[in-house]
Amino acid sequence: MKKRIGDILIQMGFIDQGQLEMALIESKKTSAMLGDVLLRLDWITGEQLQTAIAVQSGAEILDTSAVAIDHALIAKIPVEFVSENNVFPFAQEDKTIKMATANPFDVLTKDEVARMTGCRVKTYLAPKEWIANAVELHYKRARTIDEDIEKLTISDVGEDTSAEDQFVKLADLLIEKGNVLGASDIHVEPDTNLVRIYYRKDGVLQQKHIFPKSYHQSLTTRFKIMGDMDISNVNIPHDGRFKFEGSAEEINLRVSTFPTHLGETVVLRILKYTDVVGDISRLGFEPEDLEKFIKNLKRPYGLILSTGPTGSGKTTTLYSALLKINNPSINVMTIEDPIEHVIPMIRQTAINQKAGLTFGNALRSAMRQDPDVILVGEIRDQETAELALRASITGHLVLSTLHTNDTASAINRLLDLGINTSILASSLNMVVGQRLARKICPHCATSEPIGPEETELFIRNDLEPPADIPKAVGCESCDNTGYNGRSGIIEVLEVDRAMEELISAGAIHSKIEETASQSGTCLMFKQALKKVARKTTSIEEVQRVIAYA
Numbered sequence: 001m002k003k004r005i006g007d008i009l010i011q012m013g014f015i016d017q018g019q020l021e022m023a024l025i026e027s028k029k030t031s032a033m034l035g036d037v038l039l040r041l042d043w044i045t046g047e048q049l050q051t052a053i054a055v056q057s058g059a060e061i062l063d064t065s066a067v068a069i070d071h072a073l074i075a076k077i078p079v080e081f082v083s084e085n086n087v088f089p090f091a092q093e094d095k096t097i098k099m100a101t102a103n104p105f106d107v108l109t110k111d112e113v114a115r116m117t118g119c120r121v122k123t124y125l126a127p128k129e130w131i132a133n134a135v136e137l138h139y140k141r142a143r144t145i146d147e148d149i150e151k152l153t154i155s156d157v158g159e160d161t162s163a164e165d166q167f168v169k170l171a172d173l174l175i176e177k178g179n180v181l182g183a184s185d186i187h188v189e190p191d192t193n194l195v196r197i198y199y200r201k202d203g204v205l206q207q208k209h210i211f212p213k214s215y216h217q218s219l220t221t222r223f224k225i226m227g228d229m230d231i232s233n234v235n236i237p238h239d240g241r242f243k244f245e246g247s248a249e250e251i252n253l254r255v256s257t258f259p260t261h262l263g264e265t266v267v268l269r270i271l272k273y274t275d276v277v278g279d280i281s282r283l284g285f286e287p288e289d290l291e292k293f294i295k296n297l298k299r300p301y302g303l304i305l306s307t308g309p310t311g312s313g314k315t316t317t318l319y320s321a322l323l324k325i326n327n328p329s330i331n332v333m334t335i336e337d338p339i340e341h342v343i344p345m346i347r348q349t350a351i352n353q354k355a356g357l358t359f360g361n362a363l364r365s366a367m368r369q370d371p372d373v374i375l376v377g378e379i380r381d382q383e384t385a386e387l388a389l390r391a392s393i394t395g396h397l398v399l400s401t402l403h404t405n406d407t408a409s410a411i412n413r414l415l416d417l418g419i420n421t422s423i424l425a426s427s428l429n430m431v432v433g434q435r436l437a438r439k440i441c442p443h444c445a446t447s448e449p450i451g452p453e454e455t456e457l458f459i460r461n462d463l464e465p466p467a468d469i470p471k472a473v474g475c476e477s478c479d480n481t482g483y484n485g486r487s488g489i490i491e492v493l494e495v496d497r498a499m500e501e502l503i504s505a506g507a508i509h510s511k512i513e514e515t516a517s518q519s520g521t522c523l524m525f526k527q528a529l530k531k532v533a534r535k536t537t538s539i540e541e542v543q544r545v546i547a548y549a
C-alpha cells in the first residue's frame, strides 16, 4: 500500500505529529488537500512537499541548491518546448539527459526530449515554481542578457538625452545577470581608465564586464538611487537596500558604497530567501553530527552557538535550525542586525543603534515577551553575552553567532569577555564551527594520485589516505572554475561533563580541542579531509577556506 503523504512528511522531519493533526482537521474542514493546507500554514515548503511526493512515487529528487547547468545542452532544446511542458533539461552526461520535472508521470514529454536529442532521459523531481523560474532564467534570459548588455554599451553614450535611460537599463541587466549566474554579490569597481564589473559566485570573484570609465558615475548613481541612498556625497560610505522586479522573480538587494581614490565602489548583495530556508540535512553535516545537532536543538533550554568568519554560512545554519524547531506551540523571537530574511510565523526585530535599541536592550525587553526560543544575531560584547547566558539558564533556548575561527575559540572568546565560567559551563549546550567549501564540478572533475604531502595530512588527522584525490578542471557548465555550488564543513562540539569541567576551569584552546576530539568531535580540518576523500571538494579548496591545520 502507498504510504500516506503526512506520514512521509513526519518521517522526513519536516513536520511533527501535532502539526499533522492540526492540518488534517483543517483539511477536512475546508476539503483542501493536506499538502496545500501545510503549504498555506507555512509549515512546509513547496520543495518539501515535492520531496514527499517523490518519495511516494519512487522518483529521484533534484537537489535544486546544487544544479550544474550545462549551457551547451540548453542551446539545443527549444525554449517553447520546455516552457509549454514545464520541464527543465539541465545537463547531459554521456548519452543521458538530466531533466527536472514536477510531474514524474509525464512520459510523453520525456520521450519527446529523448527523440529531439537522441539521448536517454533521466527525470528528477523539482517544484513547479522552481522549474518555471529556471526555464525563464536559463532558457530565456541567459540567452539574451549578454547580447542586451553589449547592445546597450556598444554605442558611445556621450551627451545623448537617452543616456540616463540607458544606464537604468544597464543597471537592471547587470542585476539580472547576477541572478542568472547565481552570484551572491555584484561589484562595480572603478579603475584608472575603466570600470570593472565583478560577480562573486560560490565565494569567488570573477570579472565579467569592462566598461569605459565614463560609465562609472552614471552607473554608481543609478544603483544609489535604486537603494534610496544619498547621491550628493561621494566621500563617505553609504548603505541602502531595494527590491528588484526581475523578469523571473523578485530579488532583494543590499547596496553599499565605499569611497576610494579612484571613485566610489559599489557592492550589491543579492539576498535570496531560498539560500536561507535550508533543509537542515543539506547544510553539509556528517550524518552523526547532524544527529547531535538536532538532538541539542530539541533541548528546551541552553545556549547554542554558531561560529565562523564572515560568509561561512553560520547565520544560514541558525536560520535553518529555527525553521526546524519552529511550530505554532512555541514562541520564537529574533533580534538581528539587520533582518535579512523574513521567516513566516517568527517575531523578528532589527536592532537600531541610533534609536538606542542595542542587542542588549532588545534582548532584555524580549525576555518580557514570554519567548521559548530566542535568536540573537551576534554576541559582540559582555552585556549581550551575559544576557544571553541568563536567558539560557532561565528556561529558554538561545541561539547566537560568534565571529571566531572555530568552536574552541568561541569558548575562549566568551571567557575573555569576562563571563562567569561556571554559568557558561552549565548553560552552553553546543558550539558549531563552519566554513563553506566549493564543491567540485561533477562534469569536469578528474582525479589524480595522492602525493606525499597530502598523504601526510590524512595520516596526521587519523584518516586513511585515499588512492586518488579530486582535481578541479573547469568546463562550460561551471564557468571554467572547476567548482559548482558549496557545502558546509561543520564541526560540532557538544558540551559534555568533561567539557563542562574544562570550561569551569577556564581552559586554553588546545586543551578544549583535545578534549573535544577525545569525546568524538571531528574537528573542521578532519571534516574537510573526509570530504576530499569522498571527492566532494579539493585539497586546494580546503586550504583556501580553512587556515592550515
Ligand SMILES: [Zn+2]
Binding pocket: 441, 442, 443, 444, 445, 473, 474, 475, 476, 477, 478, 479, 480, 482, 483
Ligand atoms: Zn565543470
